[in-house]
Amino acid sequence: MTDRSEQLLEQVLAAKAAGQPLRIVGGNSKAFLGRQADAETQDLNVGEHRGIVDYNPVELVLTARAGTPLREIEAALAEHGQALHFEPPHFGDSDTLGGTLAANLSGPARPWSGSVRDQVLGIRLINGNGEHLRFGGQVMKNVAGYDVSRLQAGALGTLGVMTEISLKVMPRPAASLTLVREMSAQQAIQQMNARAAEPKPLTAACWQGGRMYLRLAGAQSAVEATAAKWGGEVLEQADGFWRSLQDQQLDYFKGEAPLWRFSVRANAALAPLPGAWLLDWAGAQRWYRGDAEQPQLEQLAREAGGQVSLFRGGDRSGEVMHHQPQALAGLQTRMKQAFDPHGLFNPGRLYSWL
Amino acid sequence: MSDQPRVSQAQLAAELRAFIDPDYVITDNETMKPYECDGMSMYCEMPLLVVLPETVAQVQQVMQVCHRYQVPVVARGAGTGLSAGAMPHADGVVLSLAKFNRILEIDPLARTARLQPGVRNQAISEAAAQYGLYYGPDPSSQIACTIGGNVAENSGGVHCLKYGLTVHNVLSVELITVEGERVTLGSDGLDVCGMDLLALATGSEGLLGIVTEVQVRLLPVPERARVVLAGFDSVQKAGDAVGGIIAHGIIPGGLEMMDSHAIIAADDFAGAGYPREAKALLLCEVDGTEEEVEEHIEQAETLFRELGATSVRTSRSEQERALLWKGRKSAFPAVGRISPDYYCMDGTIPRSQLAFVLTEMERLSQEYDLRVANVFHAGDGNLHPLILFDANVPGEFERTEAFGSRILQLCVEVGGCITGEHGVGVEKIRQMAIQFNDLELAQFHAVKAAFDPPGILNPGKGVPTLRFCQEYRSLEHKCQQHAVEADHD
Numbered sequence: 001m002t003d004r005s006e007q008l009l010e011q012v013l014a015a016k017a018a019g020q021p022l023r024i025v026g027g028n029s030k031a032f033l034g035r036q037a038d039a040e041t042q043d044l045n046v047g048e049h050r051g052i053v054d055y056n057p058v059e060l061v062l063t064a065r066a067g068t069p070l071r072e073i074e075a076a077l078a079e080h081g082q083a084l085h086f087e088p089p090h091f092g093d094s095d096t097l098g099g100t101l102a103a104n105l106s107g108p109a110r111p112w113s114g115s116v117r118d119q120v121l122g123i124r125l126i127n128g129n130g131e132h133l134r135f136g137g138q139v140m141k142n143v144a145g146y147d148v149s150r151l152q153a154g155a156l157g158t159l160g161v162m163t164e165i166s167l168k169v170m171p172r173p174a175a176s177l178t179l180v181r182e183m184s185a186q187q188a189i190q191q192m193n194a195r196a197a198e199p200k201p202l203t204a205a206c207w208q209g210g211r212m213y214l215r216l217a218g219a220q221s222a223v224e225a226t227a228a229k230w231g232g233e234v235l236e237q238a239d240g241f242w243r244s245l246q247d248q249q250l251d252y253f254k255g256e257a258p259l260w261r262f263s264v265r266a267n268a269a270l271a272p273l274p275g276a277w278l279l280d281w282a283g284a285q286r287w288y289r290g291d292a293e294q295p296q297l298e299q300l301a302r303e304a305g306g307q308v309s310l311f312r313g314g315d316r317s318g319e320v321m322h323h324q325p326q327a328l329a330g331l332q333t334r335m336k337q338a339f340d341p342h343g344l345f346n347p348g349r350l351y352s353w354l
Numbered sequence: 355m356s357d358q359p360r361v362s363q364a365q366l367a368a369e370l371r372a373f374i375d376p377d378y379v380i381t382d383n384e385t386m387k388p389y390e391c392d393g394m395s396m397y398c399e400m401p402l403l404v405v406l407p408e409t410v411a412q413v414q415q416v417m418q419v420c421h422r423y424q425v426p427v428v429a430r431g432a433g434t435g436l437s438a439g440a441m442p443h444a445d446g447v448v449l450s451l452a453k454f455n456r457i458l459e460i461d462p463l464a465r466t467a468r469l470q471p472g473v474r475n476q477a478i479s480e481a482a483a484q485y486g487l488y489y490g491p492d493p494s495s496q497i498a499c500t501i502g503g504n505v506a507e508n509s510g511g512v513h514c515l516k517y518g519l520t521v522h523n524v525l526s527v528e529l530i531t532v533e534g535e536r537v538t539l540g541s542d543g544l545d546v547c548g549m550d551l552l553a554l555a556t557g558s559e560g561l562l563g564i565v566t567e568v569q570v571r572l573l574p575v576p577e578r579a580r581v582v583l584a585g586f587d588s589v590q591k592a593g594d595a596v597g598g599i600i601a602h603g604i605i606p607g608g609l610e611m612m613d614s615h616a617i618i619a620a621d622d623f624a625g626a627g628y629p630r631e632a633k634a635l636l637l638c639e640v641d642g643t644e645e646e647v648e649e650h651i652e653q654a655e656t657l658f659r660e661l662g663a664t665s666v667r668t669s670r671s672e673q674e675r676a677l678l679w680k681g682r683k684s685a686f687p688a689v690g691r692i693s694p695d696y697y698c699m700d701g702t703i704p705r706s707q708l709a710f711v712l713t714e715m716e717r718l719s720q721e722y723d724l725r726v727a728n729v730f731h732a733g734d735g736n737l738h739p740l741i742l743f744d745a746n747v748p749g750e751f752e753r754t755e756a757f758g759s760r761i762l763q764l765c766v767e768v769g770g771c772i773t774g775e776h777g778v779g780v781e782k783i784r785q786m787a788i789q790f791n792d793l794e795l796a797q798f799h800a801v802k803a804a805f806d807p808p809g810i811l812n813p814g815k816g817v818p819t820l821r822f823c824q825e826y827r828s829l830e831h832k833c834q835q836h837a838v839e840a841d842h843d
């Protein structure tokens with residue numbers, strides 16, 4: 001439990017005075033994410049600004065300092081039978097809440113339980129003028145002012161330093177069970193979407209290595225009745241499987257080959273590429289490993305109604321995020337100006353031009 | 355913006371009529387009259403003119419013309435807003451999206467719908483019903499309000515706790531910028547690269563751009579839904595019961611509370627058979643599979659009894675369920691019947707503060723000598739106090755506003771906020787300064803300036819202007835400079 005917000009604020013003010021760009025570090029477990037920036041930066045360590053500030057299980061709301069490790073938060077929630085329903089991936093032991101929101105990373109449950117962005121209720125943020133501001137709050141519904149909290153999701157720290165985050169949390173499901181079936185990727189896309197359109201307690205759907213996995217979770221009776229109706233082999237140690245998918249520990253994710261992430265229309269046809277796929281989110285998130293040129297992948301992603309980014313590995317000196325149309329690039333540049341007029345935070349991390 | 359209009363009504367109308375059906379450029383006062391206010395009819399203003407474009411290209415052209423002359427533009431959906439967000443600007447154009455009422459596509463497998471902004475909220479679920487799907491957020495105004503207005507207000511409904519607000523159910527939005535450019539925020543996928551401009555645009559009250567298309571997610575219609583009606587002899591007990599249900603691990607599809615004034619008004623109006631002697635009433639809807647609903651209903655009934663409910667009744671049929679909801683959903687018009695006028699507030703509070711806030715409100719009610727009835731989205735802490743008044747009594751509306759302001763202040767004091775779903779508009783603009791300090795408001799202005807450098811989109815709404823804020827002025831200047839540079843690349 002350490003409140004380092006004063007020091008963080010001083011560091012930002014000093015950087016502003018010196019014109020010294022900063023690299024915001026939670027603890028660097030996601031250092032692989034984003035571009036390799038060329039600017040000379042100084043590290044601003046948020047990882048030491050940690051601790052749960054407020055947690056009231058009956059309110060379903062938790063507030064923690066941005067450097068708080070996810071594990072600490074998850075342990076506190078588990079004591080009350082609650083959880084982070086967006087199932088954040090852990091890339092190390094010390095992934096922080098701030099880094100997770102900045103990268104907008106969510107796990108297998110995302111299509112059903114929402115993303116980390118969906119659960120955010122409010123933040124405190126140090127902007128590039130060295131002002132410590134508060135947006136949103138600790139209540140479920142709040143439409144006063146622009147939604148600056150959710151704007152941070154995916155911004156990779158380019159708009160400011162988050163110091164505190166309030167989240168909606170939810171009860172853990174009473175029971176869960178996973179069904180497995182062999183099929184092709186294309187069949188799985190059809191099947192996963194068809195199952196998702198049924199009013200059943202589906203909470204995860206992925207395809208990997210020729211098998212489709214469906215996770216049912218909720219009231220015991222509902223889970224059992226649905227499993228009986230749908231049929232398929234029941235997976236032993238299913239929690240372990242989903243955990244390794246969530247944390248990218250499956251064999252599929254190992255090795256140095258570039259890892260591409262497609263975020264597309266859930267039922268889009270599988271793109272004709274030679275490499276290996278892993279489909280998550282009932283087909284809305286697709287991982288790809290294999291030879292490919294970025295322009296070709298971007299074209300395929302557009303045809304599938306979405307975008308592609310170079311998640312890990314590969315050439316990180318070019319753009320790693322999907323190229324932005326000019327109008328959107330303009331808006332994001334102006335947004336950067338609005339929050340960080342001196343260009344202090346994470347220069348070049350998200351896009352070369354930001 | 356200068357104080358003088360830069361173009362006359364006649365000239366502007368002529369320019370717009372060059373590319374829009376002349377009948378859809380309205381300049382006579384009689385035809386413009388219905389546009390003078392939205393659902394918050396205490397705030398009125400006549401616009402310079404009203405325009406109803408029929409294509410996105412026309413919306414772009416309208417924006418280009420207005421941008422050239424720096425004429426304010428106020429977007430308008432169905433005009434059901436409750437914060438005067440759609441109230442016209444005296445020197446500005448009302449841009450009605452009423453002609454954009456087509457459902458463009460429903461993809462039943464992907465569970466999405468592409469909509470024009472003027473599609474009514476309820477029409478989405480009606481069209482999706484043939485696929486066993488529906489659209490989650492269900493504001494009580496859903497027969498009339500539009501999806502474009504829902505996006506602009508980030509509207510909620512009685513099912514938000516479980517199914518989320520508008521922001522959780524929208525995949526992408528097509529926005530026409532102040533310069534008339536067309537941008538898509540979001541995609542057909544669930545997440546996009548980079549900062550979340552879609553979330554920023556949601557709830558931005560028409561201040562950042564004009565929404566011309568919306569893609570929403572659809573949900574499977576639950577197999578079963580049942581509602582438990584529980585009466586309590588104190589607000590405190592009802593509040594505790596809400597916490598009790600949630601602590602038990604049940605997330606109801608809807609969880610609503612009404613106080614005794616609202617119970618009686620609604621029961622008189624809808625004949626729902628509410629326990630009229632109760633001090634507070636909970637409506638708890640459980641939805642899901644057949645098995646899940648049976649399991650949870652039983653647990654909810656038991657819990658309510660244990661937590662002191664004086665009456666518990668569970669719907670046995672769809673008809674009965676609809677009847678029990680009818681009372682709640684018609685609470686506003688019901689209260690409208692017992693008073694010449696009512697003023698609907700929209701604060702949000704941490705649920706644990708409920709009993710305190712209601713008691714305090716009762717005290718303020720006596721202080722201001724005005725009755726107040728409460729309906730409450732209890733699951734997510736969103737209060738709708740309805741202050742009853744008579745606009746024909748001189749000074750009574752002013753007293754009502756003062757009372758309302760005190761209620762919002764109270765909400766902020768207990769850790770809540772001034773608006774949960776109705777937006778700031780004109781109506782709550784003064785209370786913004788209770789919730790945010792000058793630096794935070796300046797940051798909002800900087801966001802606004804990034805999207806709308808000349809400040810012509812719905813000016814005077816949402817964020818109060820800062821008189822003495824140097825930082826903001828220099829920031830705005832930079833953004834404007836930058837916008838000029840961006841225009842050239």
Ligand SMILES: Cc1cc2nc3c(=O)[nH]c(=O)nc-3n(C[C@@H](O)[C@H](O)[C@H](O)COP(=O)(O)OP(=O)(O)OC[C@H]3O[C@@H](n4cnc5c(N)ncnc54)[C@H](O)[C@@H]3O)c2cc1C
Pocket residue numbers: 023024025026027028029030031033034046047048066067068069091092093094095096097098099100102103156157158160161162163346349
């Ligand atoms: C004494 C000490 C020792 C540590 N030892 C280790 C160790 O051995 N191994 C280890 O893995 N970690 C270590 N950590 C770091 C760990 O505690 C971090 O909190 C955690 O790894 C954060 O990583 P992340 O993945 O959440 O975010 P990161 O990978 O740091 O960041 C991901 C993205 O989010 C941005 N970002 C992160 N936080 C914010 C924020 N608050 N606001 C805005 N943008 C943000 C970043 O700029 C980046 O773009 C140590 C920390 C301390 C203090």
Ligand SMILES: Cc1cc2nc3c(=O)[nH]c(=O)nc-3n(C[C@H](O)[C@H](O)[C@H](O)COP(=O)(O)OP(=O)(O)OC[C@H]3O[C@@H](n4cnc5c(N)ncnc54)[C@H](O)[C@@H]3O)c2cc1C
Pocket residue numbers: 392393428429430431432433434435436438439440451471492493494495498499500501502503504505506507508509510511512559560561563564565566686775776812
């Ligand atoms: C009886 C009653 C019950 C209500 N119940 C609820 C409820 O349960 N939950 C809830 O959240 N709200 C509720 N409301 C409020 C209101 O219905 C919502 O705010 C609704 O979303 C407004 O939609 P509209 O189409 O009427 O928008 P309008 O009132 O026309 O406009 C609202 C705001 O959105 C902007 N806008 C509209 N269309 C666009 C567009 N295409 N692009 C950009 N900006 C646009 C306008 O400029 C204005 O600022 C209720 C209102 C009434 C009268």
